Amino acid sequence: MSNEPPKPELDEETIAFAQRVFQHARAGQAQELEELLRMGLPPNLRNEKGDSLLMLASYHGHVDAVRTLLAHGADPELANDRGQTPLAGAAFKGDMVTIQCLLDGGADPNGRSEGGKTPLMIAAMFNRSEIAETLLSRGADLQARDAGGLTAEALAGAMGAAEAAERLAQAARKS
Secondary structure (H helix, E strand, C coil): CCCCCCCCCCCHHHHHHHHHHHHHHHHCCHHHHHHHHHCCCCCCCECCCCCEHHHHHHHCCCHHHHHHHHHCCCCCCCCCCCCCCHHHHHHHHCCHHHHHHHHHCCCCCCCCCHHHCCHHHHHHHCCCHHHHHHHHHCCCCCCCCCCCCCCHHHHHHHCCCHHHHHHHHHHHHHC
16 A cells, blocks of 8 residues: 555646646747746656756757746756756757856756766767867866766767767877
8 A cells, every 4th residue: 555645637738738838848938938937837847758848948959948947946957767967968969059058057067867977978979079078178077987887988989979089088188
């Protein structure tokens, strides 16, 4: 027997409202999000996959929506059900402006996602050299290792991301 109270059933109108809110984040509709947040919408609202509004806006490269959510207290470290953070999502997509906005908003450049991967590792794996350099300049740990014991440089090499691997090797020699 569970000690948890039964979850309330949501009516169709409530479900439709929630779907619209998450669509605002996916589509980067910052003004609509601003209005809802001022009315009391929780900034760390998450969908059935654990994706926060900030994760969706970050992943889809909507920097104005990212700024709006951060200004209303969205947690830049709130990971989804797969352990991915908004910064990791932006690194995967290669959106430099969103990366900078998240870092300015308090995102941890060494935050870990699924498999112990940092945003630097994700940027390196997908040959996003400029993003990797930005992350390094903002405190990312070049020597961090994922759950398999690999560094960003090693992951870049394994993925055939030659430019990123070379830039990371150069950075390692300088440090």
